[in-house]
Amino acid sequence: MFDVFKQWYKKNFSDPNAVTLMLVIVLTAGLITLFGDLLTPVFVAIVFAFLLEWPVKKATQLGLNRNLSTTLVITIFIGIMTTIFVMAIPVIWKQSIGLIKELPDMMVHIKRYIYTLPDLYPSLDPALITNLINNFDTKLVSVLENSVQTIMASLTDVVAILIYLILVPMMVFFIIKDKKDLLAGFDKIMPVRRRLITQVSNEMNEQIINYIRGKMIELFIVGGATYIAFAIMDLRYAAVLGLLVGLSVLIPYIGAAVVTVPVTAVALFQFGLTPDFYAVMIAYGVIQALDGNLLVPLLFSEAVDLNPVYIIVAVLFFGGLWGFWGVFFAIPLASLVKAVINAWSVKSVPENIQTDTCN
Template identity: 55%
Template structure:
């Protein structure tokens, strides 16, 4: 057994560059895992800097000083976010409060519909099964309500931290955009000299991360606005809130679209009942999701993220369980990183080479 482990170690870690790459990966994963909450502003700033790097680079390539380009792009982005907070956010907040107030009525209506099932289909379902189902559902809703209350109380405490982040994050983004090359050179001083393999993996991942973050931002905007306009045209209640939720659902591939279907369908069913209008809503929502998956995603991400859907779902579950929101957000780049490391990892294949020579 020990000889097997030793031969595997010699095969996979005989190259000093492989050791350097392994050390960088272990240190990076450990820092994010143990200190992720402390460096949240840094992570947010890095994501925003990746998203805003393209227009800054375009302006700099046309002769504009990088500090001026970074300032203009950042001011435009902050202005757009401020406009969103002043115009759209109050409407979304009010719709969220109205929906929360209406949830008990919606639940009572849904409960009444479910209680009629034993009368309509007595051969498939009984009253005792419905009673057990509703009792279990009531318990889950009560627990969920308590969690929401705890989160609401905790959010009051986090307002101070949010105010600090609102100042700290834009400053970090500005310096990341303005001093990108200097920061990268300074960071490279802490990496061992045998880093050619790490540079190869980083060169591949850097382009994919840029494409992924920028593509996700565009996808969220397009899907959110399209969903909002569709719901508004159909006169669906809480159109702004549901449009925002549908837009953010693209952060979680496959799973997000499935989960968000529930509130969209519930609001439509409560508003229109089992009517043609409800069918049109589901049809429109299905068309939006189909266009997103079959047109928008291939157009935005091209071949940069060439992963099987099973690998994407597994990566969302694993990295989301490790790092929460950031694990879910970076699930696809992290899965691509694992794939790139496996493909680039040197292998001596000593036993196979010896067998071929013999």
């Protein structure tokens, strides 16, 4: 047994580059696990920096210096987000209040329909339906209580809101403007033998930029298309449901499955089992199908190479480990694991080549 472990160790860790790669991964994961909550504003700033790097780069290619490009892009971005916030938030807030008030009636309506299922399908056990409803009530109360507590805690945390509104834009500005200086600073503290680290980071950098930009585009397209479709069909709370469907794209596969529940509940409560209900569900299904089969492959050509099983496992694992950010970055993290495995499987190059590469 010891010989097997010894052979495995020599195969994977005889190259100093592999050891430094493993140390950097472990230290980074440990830092995020221990100080993730404190570093959340930094993560938000980094996400927006990745998102805005592309337009800044395009602006510099037109002849503007990086400082002016960064200022211009961030100003335009803040202006657009502020406009959307001022226009959309009052509508979403009003519809959210209405939906919360009407939620108990929706649940009663849906439960009444479920209780009629044994009459429609005699093979169903009435006791099974009763247990299902009781369990559903218990879970629903728990989820609602946790949601209300989370929302109230967020609204009352004025300091956190000020940090996000003031410090995050400032950090985004300096991260983009001083990108070269920041990378040079990291380069000084990195190990000399970092061929595999450089290989993995180069592979992941462009992937993360494309992923964040693609997710934002997908969120607006899917959410906007859902809102327009539901508004045309006169479905109640179209803005809230459009927002939920848009946000669901941040959680691959699982998000779409979860958000189907409120969409179905609202449509069923408003229309019943009528042609209008089926029209809403067909429209929703078409949007989801176009998103999964057309939009996602166009926006995430790199990510679709991952098997859906790997993506779902990544969502569950990294989401349980790091919460929202683990879910948001599930696909890049799964791609990172894949890139590390690919880099590790490559045979070590001669030491003189490694030295030249690092220098």
